[in-house]
Structures are given as structure tokens and as C-alpha cells.
Amino acid sequence: MKYLKFISLVVIALLIGINISCERDDICPDGTPTTPNLIIDFYDVNNQESKKNVFNLVLYGIDDEGNPVLPAIAVGSSTNTLSLPLKTYTNSTQFVLHKDYAVNNNGTPDNTSDDFIEGNSDLITINYSREEVYVSRACGYKTIFKNVTLNIEDDTDNWIQARQPLTDNQSVEDETTTHFNLYH
Numbered sequence: 001m002k003y004l005k006f007i008s009l010v011v012i013a014l015l016i017g018i019n020i021s022c023e024r025d026d027i028c029p030d031g032t033p034t035t036p037n038l039i040i041d042f043y044d045v046n047n048q049e050s051k052k053n054v055f056n057l058v059l060y061g062i063d064d065e066g067n068p069v070l071p072a073i074a075v076g077s078s079t080n081t082l083s084l085p086l087k088t089y090t091n092s093t094q095f096v097l098h099k100d101y102a103v104n105n106n107g108t109p110d111n112t113s114d115d116f117i118e119g120n121s122d123l124i125t126i127n128y129s130r131e132e133v134y135v136s137r138a139c140g141y142k143t144i145f146k147n148v149t150l151n152i153e154d155d156t157d158n159w160i161q162a163r164q165p166l167t168d169n170q171s172v173e174d175e176t177t178t179h180f181n182l183y184h
Contacts, residue, residue: 026138034135035142036175037083038126040150045161045183052184053078056119058101062094074101083175086126088143093126099159099184122160123153128172145172150180159184 028034044052055078061069075082087093100119108114128145135142148170152160162183172179 028136028139032135032139033142033174034139035085035088036144036172037085038145038148038172038180039175039178040082040084040180040182041178042080042082043181043183048183051080053080054097054099054184056099056101057082058098058119059084059095060098062096062123064090068096072098081178084126086128086143086145086172088130091128091130094123095126096121096123097160120157120159122155122158124160125151125153127151148172148179 042052042054044050054075057075057079058072059075059082060072063069082097084093084095098117098119098121102118104116104118105112106114106116126148128148131144131146132141133144134140146169148165150163150165152158152163160182164181164183166178166180170179
């Protein structure tokens with residue numbers, strides 16, 4: 001009898017110990033702010049209060065060796081806003097924004113070797129400093145970007161004429177507001 005009481009106490013203690021040590025599943029809830037994207041709005045260079053659509057915009061990133069990251073993303077037939085992800089492991093991200101993008105098949109639709117791209121592309125470079133911010137045990141960390149600058153590489157035919165940060169010391173901490181305006 002004494003032995004049975006001892007075994008019962010050990011089993012009850014083990015069950016209580018297991019029950020206490022169990023944790024709820026840590027799942028990052030939807031809607032929790034994570035690493036934000038850079039928000040860009042496009043405006044008319046001649047009427048800077050008026051948003052202006054960019055037609056047939058295709059964009060792609062540039063990797064650390066200067067090569068295009070494909071596949072390119074076709075934004076749609078027209079847009080006046082972009083949401084761009086920034087690299088979280090380095091302090092610079094580059095994108096090519098290609099306006100009026102079209103593939104000319106050179107009159108030979110079955111032969112892609114002689115195809116060429118039409119339109120106008122501009123290279124933008126976004127520089128920033130990074131800061132990791134703890135969100136929660138379930139979500140981990142997010143990266144926020146401080147001292148963000150956007151530069152347009154000068155070529156002989158830039159379609160992006162000007163840029164404007166919305167604050168003097170631009171930071172990207174959320175996706176609720178525009179961070180830069182680009183004028184074309």
C-alpha cells in the first residue's frame with residue numbers, strides 16, 4: 001500500500017510538472033508590424049501637387065555583385081505608388097525602374113535570341129543605416145531603417161527628374177506613410 005501511494009505521488013508530481021512546463025505556441029499574429037517596405041509615390045514634375053501614373057513599369061533589384069535579380073516584377077499597366085523591400089543585411093539597396101517596358105521580338109516571335117527591351121530604365125540607390133528592434137518572442141526582431149537617402153543614377157535619358165524625402169532625416173519605421181516622392 002505504501003508503495004502504491006509513493007507511485008501515485010510520483011505520477012501526480014510528473015503530470016503537474018509537465019503541465020506547468022508546457023508553453024502556448026508562439027505564433028506571430030497577423031497585423032504585427034514587421035520589417036517595413038519603402039513607400040514611394042510618383043508625381044508630375046510639372047504639377048508637383050498632382051500624382052502621376054507610370055505606365056508599363058517593370059522593376060528588379062540589383063544584387064551585391066551588380067547583377068539583376070530576376071524575375072523582374074511587372075507592376076501593372078499603370079501605378080503611382082511603389083512598395084520596395086530593403087536589404088536587411090547591408091546598408092544599401094538598388095533597384096532598376098523601367099518605364100514603358102516592352103519586349104520587341106524584332107519580327108521573329110519564335111526566335112527569342114534577337115529580342116530586345118524597349119522603354120527607359122533608371123537605377124535608384126537607397127542608402128540607410130539599420131537598427132534591429134525587438135518585437136516579441138513569437139515575432140523576433142524587425143529592422144528599421146534610419147538616415148535613408150535615395151539617389152537616381154544620372155544617365156543621358158532619366159525619366160525620373162527629381163526626388164523628395166518627406167522628412168529631413170528620413171526613416172522607414174512603418175508602411176503607413178510615403179517615404180519619398182519621385183517626380184517624372
